[in-house]
Amino acid sequence: MRKTLCSAAFVKPLLASISCCFLALTSVSCSKTSQDGVEASSENTYTAEEKTKDWEEFSSKPAQTFIQECKSNYLKIRDFVGTLESETYSGNALLEALNTLEADIDKTIGKASLYANVHPEENVRAAADACEQHFVGLISDLSLSQSIYKQIAAIDMNTLPAKIDKRYVSNMLRDFKRSGVDLDEEKRKTVKQLKDEINQLGQAFYKNAREDVRSITVPKGYDLSGLPSDFIESRTNAETGEVTFTTTYPDYFPVMQYAHNDELRKNLYMKFRQRGYPASKEVLKQLLKKRHELATILGYPSYAHYATEVQMIKTPEKALAFINSIDKIAKDRAESEYNTLLAKLRETFPDATFVGDWQKTYLDELIKKEKFDVDSQEVREYFQYEKVKQGIFDLIQTMFNVEIRPWETETWHKSVSAYEVIDQGETIGHFYLDMHPRAGKYQHAAAFSIQGGIAGKQLPVSALVCNFPSGNALMEHTQVETFLHEFGHLIHGMFGGKNKWISHSGTRTERDFVEAPSQMLEEWVWNKETLRLFATNTSGETMPDALIDKLRASRDFGLGLFTRHQMFYAALSLNYYSKDPNKFDEQTLMEALQAKYSNFAYVDNTFFQYSFSHLFGYSAVYYSYMWSLVIADDMFSEFQKSGMLNQAVAQKYRQTVLAPGGSKDAGEMVEDFLGRPYSFDAFSKKFH
Numbered sequence: 001m002r003k004t005l006c007s008a009a010f011v012k013p014l015l016a017s018i019s020c021c022f023l024a025l026t027s028v029s030c031s032k033t034s035q036d037g038v039e040a041s042s043e044n045t046y047t048a049e050e051k052t053k054d055w056e057e058f059s060s061k062p063a064q065t066f067i068q069e070c071k072s073n074y075l076k077i078r079d080f081v082g083t084l085e086s087e088t089y090s091g092n093a094l095l096e097a098l099n100t101l102e103a104d105i106d107k108t109i110g111k112a113s114l115y116a117n118v119h120p121e122e123n124v125r126a127a128a129d130a131c132e133q134h135f136v137g138l139i140s141d142l143s144l145s146q147s148i149y150k151q152i153a154a155i156d157m158n159t160l161p162a163k164i165d166k167r168y169v170s171n172m173l174r175d176f177k178r179s180g181v182d183l184d185e186e187k188r189k190t191v192k193q194l195k196d197e198i199n200q201l202g203q204a205f206y207k208n209a210r211e212d213v214r215s216i217t218v219p220k221g222y223d224l225s226g227l228p229s230d231f232i233e234s235r236t237n238a239e240t241g242e243v244t245f246t247t248t249y250p251d252y253f254p255v256m257q258y259a260h261n262d263e264l265r266k267n268l269y270m271k272f273r274q275r276g277y278p279a280s281k282e283v284l285k286q287l288l289k290k291r292h293e294l295a296t297i298l299g300y301p302s303y304a305h306y307a308t309e310v311q312m313i314k315t316p317e318k319a320l321a322f323i324n325s326i327d328k329i330a331k332d333r334a335e336s337e338y339n340t341l342l343a344k345l346r347e348t349f350p351d352a353t354f355v356g357d358w359q360k361t362y363l364d365e366l367i368k369k370e371k372f373d374v375d376s377q378e379v380r381e382y383f384q385y386e387k388v389k390q391g392i393f394d395l396i397q398t399m400f401n402v403e404i405r406p407w408e409t410e411t412w413h414k415s416v417s418a419y420e421v422i423d424q425g426e427t428i429g430h431f432y433l434d435m436h437p438r439a440g441k442y443q444h445a446a447a448f449s450i451q452g453g454i455a456g457k458q459l460p461v462s463a464l465v466c467n468f469p470s471g472n473a474l475m476e477h478t479q480v481e482t483f484l485h486e487f488g489h490l491i492h493g494m495f496g497g498k499n500k501w502i503s504h505s506g507t508r509t510e511r512d513f514v515e516a517p518s519q520m521l522e523e524w525v526w527n528k529e530t531l532r533l534f535a536t537n538t539s540g541e542t543m544p545d546a547l548i549d550k551l552r553a554s555r556d557f558g559l560g561l562f563t564r565h566q567m568f569y570a571a572l573s574l575n576y577y578s579k580d581p582n583k584f585d586e587q588t589l590m591e592a593l594q595a596k597y598s599n600f601a602y603v604d605n606t607f608f609q610y611s612f613s614h615l616f617g618y619s620a621v622y623y624s625y626m627w628s629l630v631i632a633d634d635m636f637s638e639f640q641k642s643g644m645l646n647q648a649v650a651q652k653y654r655q656t657v658l659a660p661g662g663s664k665d666a667g668e669m670v671e672d673f674l675g676r677p678y679s680f681d682a683f684s685k686k687f688h
C-alpha cells in the first residue's frame, strides 16, 4: 500500500503558492492563510491607531530588524491602499497600481512565510509569523474595499488591449465578489463574522486532531514480533517492562507495517481512528453549517459550489463525476489486489472472510517483500545527496536548455545554497536550497515562492525547503522523488516568471492543477534513462536495470486499492460540503461512503472524519490531488512517446504549460501542449 498522502499532499499544494497575491488569497488555493482565517476591519480607511497597534516586541536584534522592516513595508502599503481608495488612478494606471500593490504585498508576505518556517532563530520565526498575520489582516481589508472594487468594476473591458488584461480584471472582480464586497452592509457584517467563526472552528478542528494523542500499553512478554528491537526498547518502561505505543506517526506506521500481532494492530488502528472524537463532533458540525451559511449568503447553493468555482473542475457535479470515473477505473485492479491480500491473510487465519483496514498495510508489506524483494539499503547506495542534487540540475539543464549556477548572495543559514537560472545568457530567476534538517525548521518538504516574477520588472525567487541527509549521506528513493516533486514547483515559478500581472506568475494557477507539473516530474526518478544521470554508487556504477524493475513493480502493487480509498476521502470531502448540513449525520454519511468507495469496511467504534484535517484546509476539493495526477499522467505520456530527455517536447511543455503561469485556464494550457483536450487514457493504462 502506498504511504498515506496526508503529510505530503497536505503541505505541498498549500505551500506551493503560499505567497500569492491579495486577491488570490481570497480563493481556496492559498488556504494556509485563507480568507476564512483573517480578521477583517470594518473600515476601508486606515487610522493612525491601526497603523501602530499590535506590533509585538521582540528581544533579539535580528527579530527587531525583521519586524521593523515588515512594519515599514506594511505602513507604506497601507498608505498606498489609501491613495488607491481615494480614486487617484483609473483604467490602465489603476491596473498597474494594483499590480505594484500586489507585488509589494507578495514580496513581504513571501519572505515572512519563509522565515516563519525556516529561520534558525526562534525570535525571528515568531516575528515573521507576526508579520504574516498583519498582512493577512491587510489582505482581508483589501478584499472588502468597496472603493477599489467599484473602480475596477468601472473599467471598460473593451478598452483592455489583451486577453490577459481582461482575465486579470475579471478574476479580480470574481474574487472581490467571492469575498462579499458587493453585499449590503448587514450581510457584509454577517460574512465577516462567519469567516471569523469558520477560522476559529477550523483551528479548533486542527488542534483537537493534533493534540489528541492516544496510546495502548501492553504487558511484558506480549507478542511484539516483527517490530525492530530498538523500536520496542525505546517504548518500554524499564521498571514494569510494559510497552506503550502512541498514535503519533513514528509509532503508528511501524506498528501497522511490521507487527505480526493482529490484535496489536487492530487496537492501535482503532485508537488512531478515534482521535478528535468526541471533541470535534460539534466542531465539525458547526464548521459545515457555517460554511454552508457563508456560501448561501454569497449566492451559492453549497460551499462545494463556492470552492469548486475557481478550480479546473468548476462544479461539485463534475467533481463527483470525476470521483466516480476514477473509482470505476480502479475497481477491477483493486478487487484483484484485495484478493491477493486476502489469500495472504488466510495463510495465518484460514477462516478469514475479509481484510480489515488495520491489516492492509502489514499484508502489503509482506507481499512486496516476497514478490519484489526490494532491499532499500541497496537502493540507497545509488542516492548520495550531492550527486542527486547535481543529477537533478543536469536533468533540468538538459531538458530545458538552461544553466543553473551558484548565485552569490546572503542566506539565512550556512547550509543554505543559492542559485540562478540562466536562459540564453539571461538570468530568469533565483532560488535557494534549504535541504537539511535543523532544530526549529519546518519538518516536511515544500516549495516557497519568495517573490513572483513580473515581466521586465522583477525576477522570480523561490526556495525549496526539505529535510534530506547532507553531503555524502545516502537518500531514500522516496526522498529523491520528493526532491523532484518540489523541483517541479520550483521550475514552474522560474519559467512562469515573465507574466505581465503578478497574479498570473508561476504557480498562481488553479489549485487542482498546481500539483500536476510537480507530480509529473516525479516520473523521472522511475525511469532507467534518466536515473543514469544521478543514480550511481561510490564505484560510479549506475543502478542495475533489474533493481529499477523491482522498484517499479513494488510501486505499482496496491495502486487499485490505494486509489479507491483515496476516492473515499475525496467523496467524503465533497459530500460533506455539497449537502445541507442540517440534513445529514456525519457518521452515517462517512460509513456509507466508505462502503461505496473503499474495499476496506468501516471498523465499528471509529470516527475517522474528526481527525481528517483536510476537511478544513481542502474543504470540498480533496479530489484535486487525484485530478492533478490524471493531468500529470496525460502530459507525461508525451515524454514517454518522445523520450524523457527530449528537448523539443520539454520546450513545448515549458512554453505552453509552465510559462503562462495563471494567465490562462489550466485546461487550455494542457490542450495547447497535448494538441487535444486532456483525457483519462494515460492514467487508466496504469490500472491494466
Ligand SMILES: [Zn+2]
Binding pocket: 012, 013, 016, 485, 489, 515, 518
Ligand atoms: Zn506539490
